Amino acid sequence: MQAHSLGSFGDARRERVGSALVASMQHNRTMCLHRLAKDRRQARQFGTFLANPWVSTAEMVTYAGQQTARRVAGRHILTVQDTTELHFATHTASKKGFGTAGNGVDPGLFLHPSLAVDADTGGIIGLVDCAIINRTAGKVTDRHKRAADEKESRRWLDGALTAGDVLSEAAMITMVADRESDIYDLFARRPANVHLLCRSMHNRTLTDGTALAACCARWQEQSRYTVDVPVRGTQPARRATVRLRFGTVSLRRPDSVADDRAEALSLSVVDVKEVGPPAGLEPVRWRLLTTHPVGTVEQARQIVAWYRRRWTIEQVFRSLKSHCLRIEDSQMEQAVCFTKLAMVALIAAVRSMQLVMARDGSTGQPITDAVDAADMPALRCVSVSLEGRTEKLKNPHDPVTLAWFCWIVARLGGWSGYTSKGYRPAGPKTMHHGLLRLEGILTGWHMANRSGEGGLP
Secondary structure, eight states: OOOOOOOOOOSHHHHHHHHHHHHHHHOOOOOHHHHHSHHHHHHHHHHHHOOOOOHHHHHHHHHHHHHHHHHHHHOOOOOOOOOOOEOOTTTTTTOSOOOTTTTSSSSEEEEEEEEEEEEOOOOOOEEEEEEEEEHHHHOSSOOGGGGGSSSSSSSHHHHHHHHHHHTTBBBEEEEEEOOOOOOHHHHHHHOTTTTEEEEOOOOOOOOOOHHHHHHHHHOOOOOOEEEEEEBBBTOOOOEEEEEEEEEEEEOOOTTSTTTSSSSSEEEEEHHHHHHSSOOOSSEEEEEEEEEEESSSSSHHHHHHHHHHHEEEEEEEHHHHHTTHHHHHGGGOHHHHHHHHHHHHHHHHHHHHHHHHHHTSTOOOOBBBTTTTTTGGGHHHHHHHHHHHHGGGSSSOOOOHHHHHHHHHHHHHTOOOOOOSSOOOOOOOHHHHHHHHHHHHHHHHHHHHHHHHTSSSO
16 A cells, blocks of 8 residues: 655654654644644654754655656546645734735745646546745735746646656646646647646737637537536536537737747637526636647547546645645644645645545546555455445455455445445545554554564564
8 A cells, every 4th residue: 555655854763753644634634733643742743843854845745746656657647737825814923934825915825736637537646746835025016027937827837847757657648727827938838748738818819810719709619518517616516518619729929928939839729618507607618728639529528528627636625625624724833834734734635535536436546546566465355354244235346446445445444335325425534544544454464474474583
């Protein structure tokens, strides 16, 4: 099973404390160090670990990316990027070293993770990268005059560059992002092994002088079908009928972009608009820019399907914030320590959502996305021991799938095993309880085997 390790940090003791911290966070679902620790001694260890300059968010991200890279060979990987704001409106007097949040007044900072998602199954593979933005100098006012590499928006290009490097063994890489990523410089400087799929924000000027929106409006409708729209704010989940149009455009380089960038960029555009939206609800309206070729309805619908995978990162953010960890309730005062704790929380949230999304087999992920081959003999025995006499209480999934592993973890975490009406499926907290129990079982299994082979006295 994938270890809880956050990295080595140059010392085996620091590695052990880091492992204990992330394991406790997955089990206890809190950001409070005293509740994470089993006693005062461990609370001090956690505090010292976070304050240690040898412990860095960079190493945590690098280690997590290395684990993800092991599982991407031969697959089409979507690297989903987005930014979430951590806002501490009621902690103004206590926070130290924090910049300002989006309102330019309250303390806060921003996390910008990049998540690896299987393009075919939609399953989470792991964390690729994460940038932390701390506006200690305040919100800039001259952003339109600044060079591209001096802007916060550089994070989108950095995420694409890191994905191209970390996921180099993948068969294909496609970066998927929302409106903030509509940056000419990003398309002009993308790595050769990374495709882009971004939602348009700007009504850009084309090389023939026309506007992007007007050009798309002239295209004929090519298809009409329904898509699932997830919960967004106060708007409930629903199904929407959308109209599909697509074509190729040539974007003209904006005057604000450096002269050494390409004068024009040829991109595919997939234009999606809801037909007859319900009254009072925001209609679906996506204009998707991509470096993938789009010449058929099937290709256009595939682009839409890949873009809809972007909501996976929104689920991770919900796990990180209001739904589970409640990261914005953290009382940690020093920003240098909080950013490390936030990275631990992000790693825990990604792990949680990977198992929750895969629990019913809908992602079709291979078990190797979470399990090492050496653990399989032990897992088979554990699975059999957890099964009941009836078919309803047997593991219904194929042992080569991640869902089979999720069933084991959920049962160890206290889930009843029943899936009929009235029984709830295993959630993040149950999964974390199960992971901790399973870790101890696997450790004992491997120690017993080494002892039997003469590896231990």
